[in-house]
Amino acid sequence: MSREELVSMTRNLVSHGAADTMEYADEVVRIPASSYTDPDTFELEKRNIFRRLPLMVAPSCELPEPGDYKAMDICGVPLLLARQRDGSIGAFLNMCTHRGNPVVSGTGNATRFTCGYHGWTFKSDGSLLGVASPKDFGPVDKATLCLKRFPAYESAGLIWATLDPDSQLDIADYLCGYDDLLSAFGFDGWTLFSQRTLPGPNWKTAYDGYLDFYHLPILHKDTFGADFYNRANFFAWGPHQRLSTPSKFAIKVQGDDDQQMDLEAMNDADLPQDVLVQGVWTIFPHISIASFYGGGQRGAMISQLFPGDTVGESTTTQYYVMENQPETDEQVASAREQFDFLEVVVRDEDYATGKRQHEALQSGMLDHVLFGKNERGGQQFHQWVEKLTHASDAQLQDIFAGEQREAAE
Structure with missing residues (x-):
């Protein structure tokens, strides 16, 4: 600052x-x-x-503790924010990788999220922990079925996320140093x-x-x-x-x-x-x-x-x-x-x-x-x-x- x-x-x-x-x-x-x-x-x-573009999705004080989460919808995109065990913030597509049902709603504190449709369970870091009735369902590669992750950035007591998992626009670049001043x-x-x-x-x-x-x-x-x-x-x-x-x-x-x-x-x-x-x-x-x-x-x-x-x-x-x-x-x-x-x-x-x-x-x-x-x-x-x-x-990155x-x- x-x-x-x-x-x-x-x-x-x-x-x-x-x-x-x-x-x-x-x-x-x-x-x-x-x-x-x-x-x-x-x-x-x-x-x-x-x-x-990167969006400011929450003040940090809305998710102060590890395990705190918040589900929200932005222009038709279901977003899940989750405070990780190490204090960092994770931003995920709030859709079960089985059938697309949101895995959680509202706000709260949890170490895992269980889909209310078929019971697939995910860790707060987005990884797939368990499939209900795995013998009946058949073999799956859990590593490829994690919650889709969005780019996220936390600075100056504010949290940003970009609702494009493939975005190449660095959030810090997008802020043009503005977050240094907001830290004041x-x-x-x-x-x-x-x-x-x-x-x-x-x-x-x-x-x-x-x-x-x-x-x-x-x-x-x-x-x-x-x-x-x-x-x-x-x-x-x-x-x-x-x-x-x-x-x-x-x-x-x-x-x-x-x-x-x-x-x-x-x-x-x-x-x-x-x-x-x-x-x-x-x-x-x-x-x-x-x-x-x-x-x-x-x-x-x-x-x-x-x-x-x-x-x-x-x-x-x-x-x-x-x-x-x-x-x-x-x-x-x-x-x-x-x-x-x-x-x-x-x-x-x-x-x-x-x-x-x-x-x-x-x-x-x-x-x-x-x-x-x-x-x-x-x-x-x-x-x-x-x-x-x-x-x-490409022009966004150049701009x-x-x-x-x-x-x-």
Whole structure:
């Protein structure tokens, strides 16, 4: 983790805040409205983005102990995550190699998984342990009938998997060093307080909101307040980005008190770590991370977005992770209050608006939508969606090898 890079970004924000300026994109960008509503485009995105690129599938604190597992479905692919005995993470196709029935559902802790259809049993490392009634079934080579393994990677307290067992795209390369900066949050030592899943609009409509500060004092005037900031500077590592408010001030929560700090007057060495990671951090194509305070301590909401069954649907799992587990009833109530507040903001304001927006776009009466010079994050997101959706497998490797070379220069 490069504190120097975080400090440099903070000084950029302070400088622009002091001058009452922000960084702009070169021009206003037009995006075809059909990119949100066309079912064929939607299916292509599911196949070439969500079933081909690395996805952040869980915070590490959701599977903290050896034997912990989680089964989930992503764009029609049944995924099983299992914490191994040595502490590493395994990602498998959750399908019995006998007839394809999922071997487990939900979450829990187990050293083996037994298929509920015919009783074939697998170890948590995916190897086939036993076949029911082996004399009757006939000879099998167990070594060739293990659960299919997906590429997996764990860094900065987050877990990634690629839903293509033959993928040649290295997950670390794909992240472009972004995980080194995400490690500044310290998630690998945090705890999962709560989680829930919300229905949303088209996945890109929903994701646009995480990349957009422009709407904050308008759409969220009754929750965040009408005087809330609407500017954001943009920082990028390949398709992954951070958006943060250009300001020379920051609010640091000390217990029940909010303390305003003048960052311009502070030395680099005195800048608090939580100030250095303020803003919204997004992991392409579907993750948003934002810091909050609840229960008198640091927390963050990690929003994990996936396309739904149809072009106008998506689901978002909100993970509320905390630096420490709340201990007193008061701390628990405070953390719950913060998490519930964020549900209202996303469900009743962001996603309710997104659903109305999507319904209107489906009329076909608008050819394009616009992203202004102050909406650079959204511009970059849609450009990367278009680029990666239409790239071949070989081109994907070249794209991210190029990003690595550029970052090293």
